[in-house]
Amino acid sequence: MSLLEMRDCDVFYGKAQALHGVTVTVGEGEIVSLIGRNGAGKSTLIKAAIGLLPLRGGTRLFEGADETGRPPEALGRMGIAFVPENRRIFASLSVEENLRIATVMGRRGAWDLKRIYGLFPRLQERAASRGDTLSGGEQQMLAVGRGLLTNPxxxxxxxxxxxxxxxxxxxxxxxxxxxxxxxxxxxxVEQNLKVPLQLAQRQYVIDNGRIQWEGGTEALLADRTRVEAMISL
Structure with missing residues (x-):
């Protein structure tokens, strides 16, 4: 059984359809990548997965249960964490304050502040620094750490x-x-192949709001030229 399944999903922005019958699954403990060029529908799908965009067709399943109508906060309490592209750091709060905010979710698990600082030592060095003084890389570490503190x-x-x-x-x-x-x-979600090829067990390629290719990493390497042509700008 898949942990998450976005099945036959249609998403619209107003009257414009952004996703057309998209199906993506993520299994327990799996890394899955969604690859595509700008405007292909990657961010739309991931926002639909966390409930920030409504489905006009299709189903969101989590642990096999239909959770299509659940709002983002309910999906977060169920164990889904979202790290957005723009990171959404609280600029006026310190690094540690940004991290502690995530603990209000109340999910118990292995991830606590000490473990986040162990994973990202730079955050501990800058624990008292305001969010708006961080570099882009530090902000990304902070965004990931904050997501992990919900114990997803x-x-x-x-x-x-x-x-x-x-x-x-x-x-x-x-x-x-x-x-x-x-x-x-x-x-x-990534725009190029470099990072997904290092991490993911399975890959999806999306373009024009439709899944155009899917398969394991070995299959992608065998078909790399065609896949790169799909995602080129």
């Missing part, structure tokens, strides 16, 4: 490495691998 079973990551320096990307990839080893499933 599934982490939704929207473009976590976009615009970051290679060394920061390397550290984030290592952190995501460690998070997954702790049993947290990940749905990873």
């Amino acid at each position: 079973r599934l982490l939704l990551l929207d473009e976590p490495t976009e615009g970051l320096a290679p060394l920061i990307v390397r550290d984030l990839v290592a952190a995501m691998a460690e998070i997954n080893r702790e049993g947290v499933a990940i749905l990873l």
